[in-house]
Amino acid sequence: NAGVTQTPKFQVLKTGQSMTLQCAQDMNHEYMSWYRQDPGMGLRLIHYSVGAGITDQGEVPNGYNVSRSTTEDFPLRLLSAAPSQTSVYFCASRGPNTGELFFGEGSRLTVL
């Protein structure tokens, strides 16, 4: 099992550019989410989804868009990147019975 797969692992953008961080899981989990990790701030929830076609905002959604057209995929879009979006991004999915989150290995984004 691949689990949760994130691509790319590293990306450098210029201010104003757009990009999509990809997240895919092969565990048939309904719940998926995106977090950003910044030093001293832990993990902060950006957006989450409880199933295909359903998304909702977390605590830091500004500047990010998501969609959930399939159970497997949950891409995170930056429409106009800003230096404040320099961070490490984690995608996570949740199993229905155990309640725990399964994390990808992260995507390190630098915005110049």
Add this chain to the structure above:
Amino acid sequence: AQSVTQLDSQVPVFEEAPVELRCNYSSSVSVYLFWYVQYPNQGLQLLLKYLSGSTLVKGINGFEAEFNKSQTSFHLRKPSVHISDTAEYFCAVRETTSGTYKYIFGTGTRLKVLA
């Protein structure tokens, strides 16, 4: 809304000594609690979880945690640490709102095990 407090941002400890990493959450209503570990340049892995039942929870790598409802705490302990335990540790709580779930994380505690 729930919040999770990890008061210690860094904890240095000598190898083979015991360690306790503290975690407090904000609400006394029914909660699910978790501890995750993050090794350098990796994602987060589950150490242990409390969903219900016994308040003493055992996890992987010799770690355990005790759920204390009256003090709204879920401290992580290990009786004897190894160099390989050097990592960042995150406490998290699952919040249920309008039938959906959100996971709230603390700011993390960096454990450094010294030889």
